[in-house]
Amino acid sequence: MSLEPDRLLELRIGxxxxxxxxxxxxxxxxxxxxxxxxxxxxxxxxFAARTEFGQRVVHGFLHASLLSTLVxxxxxxxxxxxxxxxxxxxxxxxxxxxVEARVTIEKIDTETRLVSLATTITKPGDKCVMRGxxxxxxxxxxxxETRKTPPNPVTSPRLLAGSVALITGASRGIxxxxxxxxxxxxxxxxxxxxxxxxxxxxxxxxxxxAGGSCRPIRADVTRDDDVARLVDTIxxxxxxxxxxxNAGPKILSAPITGLSWQDVAQAYDQIVxxxxxxxxxxxxxxxxxxxxxxxxxxxxxxxxxxHNWLPYVAAKSALHAxxxxxxxxxxxxxxxxxxxxPSMVETDLVANVPDRIRQMMISRTPLRRLATAEDxxxxxxxxxxxxxxFITGENLLVTGGEHML
Numbered sequence: 001m002s003l004e005p006d007r008l009l010e011l012r013i014g015x016x017x018x019x020x021x022x023x024x025x026x027x028x029x030x031x032x033x034x035x036x037x038x039x040x041x042x043x044x045x046x047f048a049a050r051t052e053f054g055q056r057v058v059h060g061f062l063h064a065s066l067l068s069t070l071v072x073x074x075x076x077x078x079x080x081x082x083x084x085x086x087x088x089x090x091x092x093x094x095x096x097x098x099v100e101a102r103v104t105i106e107k108i109d110t111e112t113r114l115v116s117l118a119t120t121i122t123k124p125g126d127k128c129v130m131r132g133x134x135x136x137x138x139x140x141x142x143x144x145e146t147r148k149t150p151p152n153p154v155t156s157p158r159l160l161a162g163s164v165a166l167i168t169g170a171s172r173g174i175x176x177x178x179x180x181x182x183x184x185x186x187x188x189x190x191x192x193x194x195x196x197x198x199x200x201x202x203x204x205x206x207x208x209x210a211g212g213s214c215r216p217i218r219a220d221v222t223r224d225d226d227v228a229r230l231v232d233t234i235x236x237x238x239x240x241x242x243x244x245x246n247a248g249p250k251i252l253s254a255p256i257t258g259l260s261w262q263d264v265a266q267a268y269d270q271i272v273x274x275x276x277x278x279x280x281x282x283x284x285x286x287x288x289x290x291x292x293x294x295x296x297x298x299x300x301x302x303x304x305x306x307h308n309w310l311p312y313v314a315a316k317s318a319l320h321a322x323x324x325x326x327x328x329x330x331x332x333x334x335x336x337x338x339x340x341x342p343s344m345v346e347t348d349l350v351a352n353v354p355d356r357i358r359q360m361m362i363s364r365t366p367l368r369r370l371a372t373a374e375d376x377x378x379x380x381x382x383x384x385x386x387x388x389x390f391i392t393g394e395n396l397l398v399t400g401g402e403h404m405l
Contacts, residue, residue, distance in 0.1 A: 006140065007076060007077060007078070007079060007138060008076075008108070008110065008113055008115075008138050011075075011076060011105060011108055011115065011138075012105065012108075013105055013106065013107070013108065014104065014105060015075060015104070015105045016075070016102060016103065016104040016105075017070055017074040017075035017102070017103055018070075018100055018101065018102040018103075019066050019069060019070050019074070019100070019101045019102075020098060020099070020100045020101075021063075021066060021098070021099060021101075022096065022097070022098045022099075023058050023062065023063065023093060023094075023095060023096065023097055023098075023099065024095065024096075025095050027058075027062060028042055028043070028056070028058055028059065028062065028095060029043070031059050031061075031062045031065075032059070035059070035061070037059060039059075041053075041056065041057050042056055042057060042058065042059050043056065044056070053092055053094075055094055055095070056094065056095055057092045057093070057094065058092070058093040058094060058095060058097070060087075060089050060093075060130070063093050063099050063101070063121055063129070063130065064087060064121070064130060066099070066101035066121065067085065067101050067103065067119050067121070067134065068082065069101075070101055070102075070103045071103060071117070071134065071136050074103075075103050075105070075117075076115050076136060076138045079138055079139040079140070080115075080136045080137070080138050080139075081136060081137045081138075081139055082134065082135075082136055083114065083135040083136055083137050084133075084134065084135045085119070085132060085133075085134045085135075086132040086133045086134075087130060087132045088130065088131050088132055089129065089130050090128050090129055090130065090131065091123070091127060091128065091129040092129070093123070093129050097123055098123070098124060099121050099122065099123055099129060100121065100122050100123075101119075101120070101121045102119070102120050102121070102122070103117045103118070103119050103134065104117060104118045105117060106118050106133075110355065111355075111356065112137070113137055113138050113139070113140075114135055114136070114137055115135070115136050115137075115138055116133065116134070116135050117133065117134040117135070117136065118131075118133060119131065119132045119133065119134050120132075158184075158185050158186035159185045159186070159381070159385040159386065159387075160182055160185040160186045160187035160242070160381075160384065160385065161185070161186030161187075162186065163182075163186070163187045163188070163241040163242055163384075164187065164188045164190070164234070164238060164239050164240050164241050164242070165179075165182050165187045165188070165189050165190065165240075165241065165242035165243070165244065165384065166189075166190040166192060166230075166234060166240060166242070166243050166244070166278075166282065167179050167182070167189060167190070167191065167192060167244040167246055168192045168221050168244065168245055168246050168247035168274065168278060169192065169193070169194075169221075169246045169247030169248060170189075170190075170191040170192050170193060170200070170203070170246065171191065171193035171196040171197075171199040171200040171203060171216075172196060172199055173345065173373050174246055174296060174342070174345060174373045174376045174377065175191075175192075175244070175246040175247070176199070176203055176373065177372075177373035177374045177376065177377035178244055178246065178373075178376070178377040178380045178381075179191050179203060179207070179214065180203065180206065180207060180210075180212075180377070181374070181377040181378065181380075181381050182242070182377075182380075182381065182384070183207045183210070183212030183213060183214050184210065184212060185381065185385075187213075187241075187242065188213040188214065188215075189207065189212070189213070189214040189215075190214070190215055190216075190217050190234055191203060191204060191214055191215065191216040191217065192216075192217055192218075192219055192221065192230065192247070193216060193217075193218055194218065194219065194220050194221070194247070197216075197218065200216040200218075201216060203216070204216045217230060217233060217234075221247050221274035221277060221278055222269055222270055222273060222274050222277070224277060227277045227278055227281050228281060230278070230281070231278070231281040231282050231285070234282075234285070235284075235285055239285060239288065239289050240282055240285035240286060240289060240291060241286075241289045241291045241292070242291060242292050242293075242294070242384045243278065243279065243282050243286060243291065243292070243293045243294070244293075244294045244295075244296070244380055244384070245274065245275035245278060245279065245293070245294070245295045245296065246296045247270075247274050248270060248271050248274075248296070249266075249267065249270040249271070251309055251312045252267065252309075252311050252312065253308050253309055254308060254310075255308055255310075256310060259310060259311065263311050264310065264311045264314060264315075266311070267311035267312055267314065267315040268311075268314070268315045268318060270315070271312075271315035271316060271318075271319055272315050272318045272319050272322060275295055275319055275322070276322065279293060279326065283330075286330075286333075286335050287330075287333045287334075287335065290333070290334030290335060291335055292335070292336045292338075292383065292384050292388070293323075293326070293330075293335060293336065293337045293338070294338055294339070294340060294380050294383050294384060295319055295323045295337070295338070295339045295340075296339075296340055296342075296376070296380075297316050297319055297320055297323075297339045297340060297341040297395065298312070298313070298316045298341055298342065299341045299342060299343045299397060299399050299402065299403050300312065300313050300316065300343075300344075301313040301314075301316035301317045301320065301341070302341060302397075302403055302405075303403065305317075319339075320339060320341075320395065323337050323338075323339050323393075323395075324337075324393050327392045327393030328393070331392055331393075336383075336388065336389070336391060336392040337392055337393065338383045338388070338391060338392060338393070338394050338395075338396065339394065339395040339396065340376060340379045340380060340383070340395070340396050340398055341395050341396070341397050341398070341399070341403075342371045342375065342376045342379075342397075342398040342399065343361065343365065343370070343371050343398070343399035343400065343402050343403070344358070344361055344370050344371065345370065345371045345372065345373055345375075345376060346370050346371070346372060346373070358370065361402065364402060365399070365400040365401060365402040366400060366401030366402070367400035367401055368400075369400065370400075371398055371399070371400060375398050376398050379396050379398045382396075383396065
């Protein structure tokens with residue numbers, strides 16, 4: 001997965017966008033239905049006529065909502081998330097008035113990706129009806145449909161021909177690249193996803209168009225009932241030879257003083273719990289096929305661990321220990337259990353990591369780049385292939401030399 005061109009780099013101080021709209025009675029009625037604000041001042045002509053305004057007044061937040069349109073659609077545009085908005089209403093707006101909403105960039109913080117805006121709404125004659133300040137965050141956007149050719153692509157036999165693989169969290173990032181590579185090598189791939197149905201279906205089409213075999217299947221792997229249905233569906237279709245536990249949450253970054261135990265417990269459930277549930281449910285099929293399990297960890301949980309990622313690194317560390325324990329327990333059944341610990345991978349899970357941190361990691365990595373999802377997929381391919389038949393309990397580092405143990 002690659003990132004779209006960074007919109008933040010295209011912005012400049014003083015950049016302005018505006019939007020003009022005439023407020024109709026239908027707009028007022030629609031806003032009242034949506035908001036539940038049925039104040040007679042906005043909706044009742046007779047009541048409004050007895051006020052100092054002599055006519056109905058438009059809801060202030062109706063025309064203020066034009067600022068949201070500007071921020072989300074024009075400046076900064078796609079990927080902009082409102083952080084704050086101060087509002088001072090200075091004049092009323094009436095039905096039939098034409099208003100112009102305007103946003104102007106006052107400050108850009110490239111480190112935090114926060115953009116500060118001056119916001120105004122005026123009526124003809126430069127009569128200000130609303131003014132304020134807004135702060136928005138411009139998110140990095142991952143392009144799920146971009147295919148990225150790994151460095152030094154390898155041509156090899158179809159190492160997984162005849163195998164059936166289940167990859168959790170396969171619609172994006174590492175899971176997506178792994179599903180594509182496994183299918184390329186002849187595996188029939190079950191593409192597990194939870195919410196990203198469009199991304200999963202797009203991947204399934206890509207694999208099918210390339211001559212591979214796959215099936216997308218929705219399941220929330222943190223729910224016992226969903227996991228049971230997932231595994232039962234696969235079992236009903238035949239065998240299962242390879243399980244890649246890849247699903248995981250976005251990283252919560254905060255010091256311990258900014259966390260609750262629930263934050264940590266949730267990370268455990270999403271990372272360790274999901275791998276536990278799926279592995280346990282898949283064991284009968286994996287024992288029958290003497291299959292392979294690959295668990296995706298992170299080098300952030302190694303050494304000193306990544307600063308301020310406490311829930312994530314604690315859960316990944318627990319998954320490391322669980323994987324080694326499973327390797328001992330399941331070895332007599334012919335099942336191998338291995339792990340992969342990549343360094344920072346360019347996916348949407350780490351899209352909010354500041355650029356200075358990225359550059360710092362690149363500078364201390366001997367191969368002088370960040371890992372790609374395809375790099376990790378290649379490691380999973382090796383561990384799932386017949387060439388790893390006598391490897392179990394191992395944690396394969398995909399870090400470009402950043403970690404050497």
